[in-house]
Amino acid sequence: MRSPGRLLAAVAGFGALGFAACATSPFQRAGNADDIAGALARSHPPAAPTRSLVFLVLGGTGGPRLSAYDLAASKVLWTQPTDVTTRVEVGATVLVHGTKGAGPSGTIVGRDLETGAVLWQRAMQPKERLFGYVLDGDGVFLVVQSSAAAGRPTGALFSLDARTGVERWHHELPSGRVAAPAARGGLLAVPLDSQYVLLFDGQSGLELGQVLSTEEAATFVRALPEGLFYGSRGLFLLERGTARGTRHSPGYLSARLPDFVRPVYWYDLYRPEQAEYSAIDRNRILWRVTVDGDRPQFRDGLAFVHDYRFFFAFDAGSGALRWAYGAPNSDAVASVDTGHAILFVTADGEIGGLDPITGARLYEAHLSGEMVRGASFDAEGFAPVGAAAASKPPDMLTALTSIIADPDQRFPALKLFAIEELGRQPGREVTAKLIDILQREGLAPLAYQKAGEMLVARRDAGSLDLMTAALRAHADYAEKRPAPPVEVLARAVGALGPLGRALAPDLAAHLRLPETSPAAAAEIARVLVAVGAQESLPALRDFLCLYRADSSYERDPTALVAVAEALLKLGGPTDRALLLFLAEEPHTATGLRTHLVRALGETGPHAGVTIQPTASARD
Amino acid sequence: MKRPGLNVPSLVLALVLSGRALPAAVSPTETAPAGATKTKGKTKGNAKGRTTTTAAPLPAARLESLRLALAGDDDGAAIDAATALGASGSAGAREPLVEVLAAGATSARAQAAIEALGKLSEAHLLGKDQTTVEVLDLYAGHRAPEVRRRAIRVLGTIADARTVPTLMERLGDAAPDVRAAAAEALAARREIKASRRMFALLKAGDAGVAAPLASIATPDLIPQIAELAGTIDDGIVATALGEYVKRADVPDGLRVDVLRTIGRLSGAAATTALVEYVASVPAKDDRPSKHEAQKLLDQRGADQ
Numbered sequence A: 001m002r003s004p005g006r007l008l009a010a011v012a013g014f015g016a017l018g019f020a021a022c023a024t025s026p027f028q029r030a031g032n033a034d035d036i037a038g039a040l041a042r043s044h045p046p047a048a049p050t051r052s053l054v055f056l057v058l059g060g061t062g063g064p065r066l067s068a069y070d071l072a073a074s075k076v077l078w079t080q081p082t083d084v085t086t087r088v089e090v091g092a093t094v095l096v097h098g099t100k101g102a103g104p105s106g107t108i109v110g111r112d113l114e115t116g117a118v119l120w121q122r123a124m125q126p127k128e129r130l131f132g133y134v135l136d137g138d139g140v141f142l143v144v145q146s147s148a149a150a151g152r153p154t155g156a157l158f159s160l161d162a163r164t165g166v167e168r169w170h171h172e173l174p175s176g177r178v179a180a181p182a183a184r185g186g187l188l189a190v191p192l193d194s195q196y197v198l199l200f201d202g203q204s205g206l207e208l209g210q211v212l213s214t215e216e217a218a219t220f221v222r223a224l225p226e227g228l229f230y231g232s233r234g235l236f237l238l239e240r241g242t243a244r245g246t247r248h249s250p251g252y253l254s255a256r257l258p259d260f261v262r263p264v265y266w267y268d269l270y271r272p273e274q275a276e277y278s279a280i281d282r283n284r285i286l287w288r289v290t291v292d293g294d295r296p297q298f299r300d301g302l303a304f305v306h307d308y309r310f311f312f313a314f315d316a317g318s319g320a321l322r323w324a325y326g327a328p329n330s331d332a333v334a335s336v337d338t339g340h341a342i343l344f345v346t347a348d349g350e351i352g353g354l355d356p357i358t359g360a361r362l363y364e365a366h367l368s369g370e371m372v373r374g375a376s377f378d379a380e381g382f383a384p385v386g387a388a389a390a391s392k393p394p395d396m397l398t399a400l401t402s403i404i405a406d407p408d409q410r411f412p413a414l415k416l417f418a419i420e421e422l423g424r425q426p427g428r429e430v431t432a433k434l435i436d437i438l439q440r441e442g443l444a445p446l447a448y449q450k451a452g453e454m455l456v457a458r459r460d461a462g463s464l465d466l467m468t469a470a471l472r473a474h475a476d477y478a479e480k481r482p483a484p485p486v487e488v489l490a491r492a493v494g495a496l497g498p499l500g501r502a503l504a505p506d507l508a509a510h511l512r513l514p515e516t517s518p519a520a521a522a523e524i525a526r527v528l529v530a531v532g533a534q535e536s537l538p539a540l541r542d543f544l545c546l547y548r549a550d551s552s553y554e555r556d557p558t559a560l561v562a563v564a565e566a567l568l569k570l571g572g573p574t575d576r577a578l579l580l581f582l583a584e585e586p587h588t589a590t591g592l593r594t595h596l597v598r599a600l601g602e603t604g605p606h607a608g609v610t611i612q613p614t615a616s617a618r619d
Numbered sequence B: 001m002k003r004p005g006l007n008v009p010s011l012v013l014a015l016v017l018s019g020r021a022l023p024a025a026v027s028p029t030e031t032a033p034a035g036a037t038k039t040k041g042k043t044k045g046n047a048k049g050r051t052t053t054t055a056a057p058l059p060a061a062r063l064e065s066l067r068l069a070l071a072g073d074d075d076g077a078a079i080d081a082a083t084a085l086g087a088s089g090s091a092g093a094r095e096p097l098v099e100v101l102a103a104g105a106t107s108a109r110a111q112a113a114i115e116a117l118g119k120l121s122e123a124h125l126l127g128k129d130q131t132t133v134e135v136l137d138l139y140a141g142h143r144a145p146e147v148r149r150r151a152i153r154v155l156g157t158i159a160d161a162r163t164v165p166t167l168m169e170r171l172g173d174a175a176p177d178v179r180a181a182a183a184e185a186l187a188a189r190r191e192i193k194a195s196r197r198m199f200a201l202l203k204a205g206d207a208g209v210a211a212p213l214a215s216i217a218t219p220d221l222i223p224q225i226a227e228l229a230g231t232i233d234d235g236i237v238a239t240a241l242g243e244y245v246k247r248a249d250v251p252d253g254l255r256v257d258v259l260r261t262i263g264r265l266s267g268a269a270a271t272t273a274l275v276e277y278v279a280s281v282p283a284k285d286d287r288p289s290k291h292e293a294q295k296l297l298d299q300r301g302a303d304q
Helices: A004-023 A033-042 A396-405 A412-424 A428-438 A445-458 A461-472 A486-495 A497-512 A518-530 A534-547 A558-570 A573-584 A590-603 B009-017 B060-071 B075-087 B091-103 B107-122 B130-139 B145-157 B161-170 B176-188 B192-203 B207-216 B219-226 B234-245 B252-264 B268-280 B288-303
Strands: A053-059 A065-070 A075-081 A094-099 A107-112 A118-123 A128-136 A139-146 A154-161 A167-173 A182-184 A187-192 A196-201 A207-213 A220-224 A227-231 A235-237 A283-286 A289-292 A295-298 A302-307 A310-315 A321-326 A332-337 A342-346 A350-354 A361-366 A371-378 B043-045 B051-053
Touching: A033 A187, A033 A196, A033 A207, A053 A342, A094 A128, A107 A139, A128 A182, A154 A187, A182 A227, A187 A220, A187 A227, A207 A227, A235 A289, A235 A295, A283 A332, A302 A332, A321 A396, A321 A412, A342 A371, A396 A412, A396 A428, A412 A428, A412 A445, A428 A445, A428 A461, A445 A486, A461 A486, A461 A497, A486 A497, A486 A518, A497 A518, A497 A534, A518 A534, A518 A558, A534 A558, A534 A573, A534 B130, A558 A573, A558 A590, A573 A590, B060 B075, B060 B091, B075 B091, B075 B107, B091 B107, B091 B130, B107 B130, B107 B145, B130 B145, B130 B161, B145 B161, B145 B176, B161 B176, B161 B192, B176 B192, B176 B207, B192 B207, B192 B219, B207 B219, B207 B234, B219 B234, B219 B252, B234 B252, B234 B268, B252 B268, B252 B288, B268 B288
Parallel strands: A182 A220, A332 A371
Antiparallel strands: A053 A065, A053 A371, A065 A075, A094 A107, A107 A118, A128 A139, A139 A154, A154 A167, A182 A187, A187 A196, A196 A207, A220 A227, A227 A235, A283 A302, A289 A295, A302 A310, A310 A321, A332 A342, A342 A350, A350 A361, B043 B051
């Protein structure tokens, strides 16, 4: 057994080691607000944009190519044959992209922005892994992880001349756990070890400050005209107050969004595969902010969601849906919020633009016969002139219905959301659409359930005629007409209370139809009681007599019990007599007989006095 | 069937309220439906040429014992009782069968009772009794397809226009056997108005309606049936056309055209249709269509 003295000595030893580690920590100045403020003061605001370009990574029969497309002129400027893998980044006169991936076999290519001609290439070294690159002014900045030396991988930040690719300087990073950089006005930001963001001078490579994110991982840094941002599940505007970032910082911002939205505010820059054009480009949040002092707010109070073929605008504060737009034919492979328009490019070559406020189409161009694999925009501030007045905002119901009806099975959560949103919209038309959805074949069970819930919750007394029509449209194989969603319609009728009584005969008619499930029959019976539909007694009696001895109800007599209860509550002495007969008749399903014995005893003229069951009922 | 006033268990209610709950509710006195002749074992033609079986009464004791067995604990005995009642040739056999159905029974017992009613109907002993029609109508909407099929078959034999809406409705049943039974019943009743609905089913490849449709199809429907070749199984088209040419009311010139269409269809069903047609024509009948059918058969044989 170790003595207490030895234990204390061991603890003291660890303490000493800890102090030594702290003394040499490369992150000693992490969270220093003065350092951050000083670094930001050195950054100059970006120049006003002069271009509106989109760089299209093309595939298909024309082979792998890169095209520059001028949005303002609606024309292709140039096309170069090349297999672009990692994302195109654009500087003042040069663009950079990767080929052959981000690994050791990858190559970074610098091209002339005017012509697309190759200016330089830099092959990754063996045991090097490219995490990302950014252009700022006349420089290109790379973050690379190297496993060349023994031990843990190391990280380094490289500065190259954007026109020649010649290295200007490089800086060994204090950790090998690195992420892709961002740059704004001469200031570089590099995330490290998930919780730090190191700031560097772009000219000299001098480290200027260290940000510490204490509550959320800092998986991205992003430069925008309105500021430099970092974050993961939310975003922090980089400023003095977010040098040590918490969710309570004034500079912290996150949007309230529905469950189907993946909270991806920007690429996870620690994952080099996200530097390639991939599904992450098709499923993320688009956002811009306005800054008031040290407080950012989502521009116009909106956050946008790109979900493959669909775009949504949400009130960032309440999560309320403002508009929805569906690209008609194929996925949007890339998108951007320019501040004045939501631009996107679809896989089949459509270039589109939407009004951020209304969702109306602002821009439309087509690259016929092209297959687009990915795209990068250099179109800050681009807003198509005059198009807003001519276009019409998308119809919410049409957009939501098209999402629900979409045969694509990739978006179950999105469909649930669309059904829920549809149900929240006012009007008879919505009730009609919900009924229509409920009659569609192949609807996922959860979607069916959600549509039913929304229909019931509407309590739409103004659509009684629609429900009547739906109930009367019985299943017909010859007419290729499926059975109406009787169980849900019954619940919807029940939710209307006495107003639903007018539909009781149409509901009761389903008790005599073969396609009415036991569950639906039980629901119908409950609703007939709820609306006091005494005129339905004959149908209830029919059902009970037809199935009371049916072996299929032996295991689960719920429907029989519900119908018997309805007869007991709605009927008179004659129905009591019928129920008494059924309670004593030995062929009646056991569960029903047991229930009847109890129920008749509880509700009879001598309620409370237990009716002695007959021998067969006891059995 | 549209039956706003239907209330089958009213029979049960009446029995219950009168203190004559099954099986004690049975009247020991045999009652035959109005119009039924009580001359045992004899048949005679009525004014419309329809043959009516005269109903022989079952002895009261025998009827009572069958009624008891029908409502008793033993399913096997109940089924035997139902069978006996159906085969009794007695109009009084109807009531216990209807009672057991109205009060509800196990599936096997219900099917036996329906079958027994069918036997009585074949012997023209059901008449147009409203309760019987209503009970059968109720069972035509039973969840079990086999029960529905049997009920439809019996309903089809009852010469009562009230059964037609149900038969038409069951043409759209989800179960093919039920659709086929409804189609056969409607065709047997020469319900021409059912042909459009049957054609819709044929178009969807429903083999069960092919022969019934052919038996009531008007000439204008035949080209449309022929045009289905290639869109549905050729055998179904051949069956429909093959049945059509056997009809006595079809002009022989049209038969020849239809037979040629059958000759162009592939498969054994087309050959069968031609063979059956040739066989259906009396030996001494030398109509051109018979020669055409034989020629087509010879060609098919040569092509093998």
